[in-house]
Amino acid sequence: MPEASELLRDQLARVALGDRAALRKVYEATSAHLFGVALRILRRRELAEDALQEAFVNVWNHAGSYRASQAAPMTWLISIVRNKALDHLRSGQVQLTESLDADDEHETKQIADERPDPMQLLLAAADALSIRACLEAIEASQRQSLALAYYHGYSHSEVAEHLRAPLGSVKAWIRRGLERLRKCLDGPT
Amino acid sequence: MDYDKPELLNRLAAEYVLGTLRGRALNRFERLQLELPRARQAVAAWEESLNALAAVVPAAAPPGRVWEAIERKTGANRTAPAPRRWDWLRPILGVALGAVLTLGLVQLAPHLFFSLDRLAQREQALPQSYVGLLTDANNVPHLLVSSTRHGTRVTVKSLRPWQVPAGKVAQVWALPRAVDGGDLAPVPLGVAVPTKPPGSTYFELSANSEQLLSNVPRLAVSFEERPATTGEAPSAYVFSGFCVKLW
Numbered sequence: 001m002p003e004a005s006e007l008l009r010d011q012l013a014r015v016a017l018g019d020r021a022a023l024r025k026v027y028e029a030t031s032a033h034l035f036g037v038a039l040r041i042l043r044r045r046e047l048a049e050d051a052l053q054e055a056f057v058n059v060w061n062h063a064g065s066y067r068a069s070q071a072a073p074m075t076w077l078i079s080i081v082r083n084k085a086l087d088h089l090r091s092g093q094v095q096l097t098e099s100l101d102a103d104d105e106h107e108t109k110q111i112a113d114e115r116p117d118p119m120q121l122l123l124a125a126a127d128a129l130s131i132r133a134c135l136e137a138i139e140a141s142q143r144q145s146l147a148l149a150y151y152h153g154y155s156h157s158e159v160a161e162h163l164r165a166p167l168g169s170v171k172a173w174i175r176r177g178l179e180r181l182r183k184c185l186d187g188p189t
Numbered sequence: 190m191d192y193d194k195p196e197l198l199n200r201l202a203a204e205y206v207l208g209t210l211r212g213r214a215l216n217r218f219e220r221l222q223l224e225l226p227r228a229r230q231a232v233a234a235w236e237e238s239l240n241a242l243a244a245v246v247p248a249a250a251p252p253g254r255v256w257e258a259i260e261r262k263t264g265a266n267r268t269a270p271a272p273r274r275w276d277w278l279r280p281i282l283g284v285a286l287g288a289v290l291t292l293g294l295v296q297l298a299p300h301l302f303f304s305l306d307r308l309a310q311r312e313q314a315l316p317q318s319y320v321g322l323l324t325d326a327n328n329v330p331h332l333l334v335s336s337t338r339h340g341t342r343v344t345v346k347s348l349r350p351w352q353v354p355a356g357k358v359a360q361v362w363a364l365p366r367a368v369d370g371g372d373l374a375p376v377p378l379g380v381a382v383p384t385k386p387p388g389s390t391y392f393e394l395s396a397n398s399e400q401l402l403s404n405v406p407r408l409a410v411s412f413e414e415r416p417a418t419t420g421e422a423p424s425a426y427v428f429s430g431f432c433v434k435l436w
């Protein structure tokens with residue numbers, strides 16, 4: 001299916017020229033996946049909708065800065081969506097532990113329950129990328145920290161709280177874990 | 190902070206992409222990306238590595254109001270879209286796509302997540318491509334012509350300085366394999382432009398390489414008055430050479 005990627009590259013090139021139909025096509029091809037990514041991080045649908053919408057406005061305005069030789073189209077799009085979602089997280093709109101009314105609480109809980117364990121996602125990703133053995137060689141605490149940070153957008157202190165570990169240790173786990181994960185992801189399969 | 194240290198830049202880029210860089214450090218690093226190409230490159234490299242992890246996140250169809258808001262904010266004219274024939278299929282496709290994504294889109298479509306160079310590196314193999322090495326009458330290589338198997342872009346790399354006579358263009362031809370003893374006419378592919386070696390330029394094909402080149406053992410270049418159209422005959426070939434499948 002190399003055509004899918006090339007099609008997406010072509011459409012992004014057209015978006016850069018102001019082609020609205022191409023933007024629609026990019027949206028149709030990628031929005032479900034990108035919405036899933038935003039939803040993992042933000043939990044709440046309305047916030048994930050905002051992040052997705054802002055991301056596509058960004059794509060429309062900055063498609064000209066996309067360099068096909070340097071990045072795969074999905075990589076570029078995921079980066080934009082994750083950054084928008086992380087912006088929302090950092091702006092403090094998302095209260096993960098409290099809620100104003102009972103309905104909200106219910107909703108938050110429900111969505112939170114639907115979120116797969118980030119560790120399972122990381123292992124699934126490792127399987128899909130054929131790097132399971134390499135990933136499993138990474139210390140469990142490092143892996144867990146990375147999974148919580150990447151899939152849920154947790155900060156150092158949130159990871160520390162979740163794992164009930166000292167902040168200093170978590171920072172070191174993430175630093176070392178990132179280097180080892182990068183080697184797994186970049187290395188030959 | 191001493192941003193000249195590559196390790197520091199690399200670490201900041203990694204935490205930026207992961208999302209753990211916060212507060213003032215985040216603001217500083219975002220500014221740094223605007224000023225320092227090396228910072229942007231480090232970020233791009235980490236994005237390409239880490240974002241492959243996102244491929245397994247289950248997909249979820251966003252509601253229609255998201256697209257409507259995007260249209261509003263990008264200044265589209267408010268015209269009602271005509272209903273489309275395949276609209277009823279969309280929810281079904283959404284679910285199917287979600288399943289596929291959960292199973293691992295990376296396996297099915299790794300090129301969506303990796304640049305072509307990185308894919309080749311991962312696979313320890315060159316991407317499937319058509320490649321032609323074109324030499325002059327003395328067998329001296331002048332041009333490297335290549336395109337990915339399913340792509341439409343042909344890259345022409347100049348290996349030595351060469352020139353096109355004034356008022357002419359360098360026409361690239363595909364010379365198809367003869368079938369049943371009869372010769373097939375050369376097919377014009379596009380126009381090459383000389384670059385300073387080892388620079389390259391490209392032209393676009395009318396169809397993908399697989400369609401145009403699967404039965405083409407040789408490529409050639411001639412100088413023509415204007416870009417040739419299908420059916421026209423080439424004048425004398427200046428460069429020619431074998432075209433091979435790289436897979």
